[in-house]
Amino acid sequence: MAAASAPTPPSTAEIAEAAEPLPSKLENSEPDCPRKTRPGLKRLALTFTVLFSFLLGLPFLLKSVEIYRSPLPFREIDDLSAAVESIPLQFPCKFRAVFVGTGGSSFDANELSVKIEHQMRKIAAKDSTSCGACSYNSSVSVVIENGADCFRSDNDFNWKCGALSELNKYEDSGEYNDELFDEYLHSLVDESDSRGNGGNVYTMIVVRREGQKDASAVVGKYRHGWIVGRVSEEEAVKKVASVFVKAFVNGGKEEGSISGEFMPVGADGKIVLSFNLLNADPHDWIYDWEFQEIDDNLLAPILKYLKPIADISVESQVLYHTPKSSFSYWDEKLWSYIFTTKDLPFFVNSNEWHLDTSVAAGGRSKILHLVVYVPSATECPLLLQLPNGKISKSNGFISPMWGSVVVWNHAACLNGSKMDTRVRHTISSEDMRKIFEVFIGQLRQLFGLKSKGIFRDTSSGTIRLLTSESGFTEWELDVLSRQHTCFNLLQCTTTLGSLSRLVQSLPRMIIKEEIGEQVRYSLEAAKSALSNVSAGIYDASAVSSRRARSFSEDAFYHPSMMSVSYYSFEHCFAVYSPFFLPVALHVLLAALREWKRYKQESRKFKAWKAKKD
């Protein structure tokens, strides 16, 4: 107990000291209370252990309240926007022209090439900033054939001179058969393609010879066109340039770009075509149709052809008791009921026409309704009269982003014979074919192209466009691919930009891994689309731009990103602080107090020791 007895007086002194409140502020040791032993470390160790255990536990606490945010590549999204939005996307296109003439030509191949380029730039001046247009950077390759001579402007174009001497075979029949000529030229143009890149090369062939009438330009089903007949060289240059710009680049329209209401592809890259046969009044007659036959024979090849632009699926239904909601009046001269273009906005009777009943269409697909309207006996035949007084050839109209309507008057109605009302009649194949011709014309209109085959240009006369059994010619598909690529990439970048702004503005919102993946896929697809654009591969770029847009929309519209579901930081703080703040405060204060006391006591001890020595 001797050892114990020694510290006892100082320990009581310690306790006495410790019992005194902190604001005693003893700076130096008072001579009446010297400290003769080292201050103990137990209390200090205790308080500091508790403090350190709190500090150790803090990271675990923070980890437990951490929210998972998948890291999004913000910088890459910004880079992509800069790449796409700053300069309008333009595609490389190659143009070629062949001049076959009996008369002497005053220019040589290079001069003609320059003249054509100059003319093209002049025509395209206003469209040069539109997205999806051709960049007019590469030069036009020209070949001039003059009897036996053959001059070329460059060696890229491997045209076989003298190939068109067999033109006489077609002359004998008196009238050119456009289709045969088109096929023949196609075989010639294909052979002359030395580099083997079938896409994005457009050719015009001008055959100058004496004839009765002036030549007009014709554009074939592939990627070439021709002008045959009496035309001067200047005229020919103008016509060639206008065909290149107005047809091959712009798709047969005046303005260069297609606006958003003619891009009916849904956000997931799909379109659902819903074909509806509407019987206005089944008490008069009931019609049915053989839709499967039409689908297999006519529709399926067209939809397969459009695959790079959109995944199209088809549904059909027959509806009854579906009157229209606009009025028509009887016209004596025309011996039929007339509705005008002013009635068109009110034609679709949305209360009775229940068209949007598709079960296959997902939430983000686009549905286009293609409607055949069979009028009732009180309005049969029903014809559409145009503002200029003529009767419409198609008897139909479109509404952009919604679909189209065709009014079909059956034969018995036209010649007034009686019909058996109890029997379900089927529309004949011939009539179905006619209806489908109108439908395909309307589908083209919904995509922004013209439904008829003539393009009237004031400066250089008419351009005739040949029709194709696939509904769209190859060069028209090129135009659509370019425009859709551009549109999809712009949409993709704006969506990703909005997404990154949204994510950054809500720092406590959970971003699931799925969203991060979708953003990465979207960026990948967009990059591949951009590289395809610069390489000039149109359909691959359309496909990857579609993928890019669909992934970006999936990411943006992910159902978990609702700001109402997440707490702000203040809320989190307010929840946890009543648990930890008071205890932490006490622990911290205790540690500080012990530390201060220890310092004080050890100073006193040192002073006493120094005095002793």
Next chain:
Amino acid sequence: MATSFKFKPLTISILLLFLYNAIASSASGSSSTTMHTNNWAILVCTSRFWFNYRHMANTLSLYRTVKRLGIPDERIILMLADDMACNARNKYPAQVFNNENHLLNLYGDNVEVDYRGYEVTVENFLRILTGRHERAVPRSKRLLSDEGSHILLYMTGHGGDEFLKFQDSEELQSHDLADAVKQMKEKRRFKELLIMVDTCQAATLFSQLQSPGVLAIGSSKKGENSYSHHLDSDVGVSVVDRFTFYTLAFFESLNMYDNASLSSLFTSYNPNTLMSTAYYRTDLYQRRLEEVPVTNFFGSVMETIHTDSPYRAFSNRYYRKSKTEMPSDQSGGGNRRALKDLDILEELADPKLNVRPLQSTYLLVHEG
């Protein structure tokens, strides 16, 4: 009788079409403005329980109005608690009235409620606006608008300073609404948006909006209450609110072909009869209200383009298939002659080539 009726709407629809053409042609100039292609309506009743009968009557009356003026069910999203018509306290079961004369049964036929009962929540409402639904949500419950859509958003219920009460358990704050509208604008889900709010202190609900292209009108300003119109002593509760009552009175005199402007609607509210000040904000809206017809939001519009001609490309296929069939329709003897010529041509031409009949070229040339 029928013909004389047609002239007046014809002239009015001429004017309407000129207006649309003018707007469309001016809009098609720049790439940022698009054509107005369709109208949507989102009608929300945020109250439940029997004593809030008038809110459901408000919403159903407006539903009936927009349907009558042409917006189809597939473009209307109706959110109702829907507990009035079959309520045990309803003396007229399955009937909902908005006037004590009981002339019009709002719950009659063809009422398609998209969100009913407890599905009317703030979360679902914001999901509709922003478009973030679960994968399984059907199309009829989604707002499938695009950049050419005009949307009418009508909300009624109990509200206060910067909030709107949903079904007595949650609140929609004005900044939540403003945020949702901002996201809609970023994703271009609407071209123009008209917000009508019929609650107490309604104007505060849209005070935080910043997005362009939004027009908003509320039935009362901050600090004011909105009142019901009259009490139906037979049913036992108030059946309609004043703001909605006067709105409906305005629309009952319109039909689909009419051309009344939004400014005439907004100025038709009289503060003395409303017992509150109907406040509207136009600072985010570019067009002048006198030029905007009410059917731009409340009715249906379809931009239509006539189809010039059919795409004649298929005559060959079908002719090959049905070679022995005679065409059934009598019109066009000329066609018959051309088909005979085709016989001769087919014999001469190379069968391997894809021959298309000459008639198509004939027709194209003559049309020129």
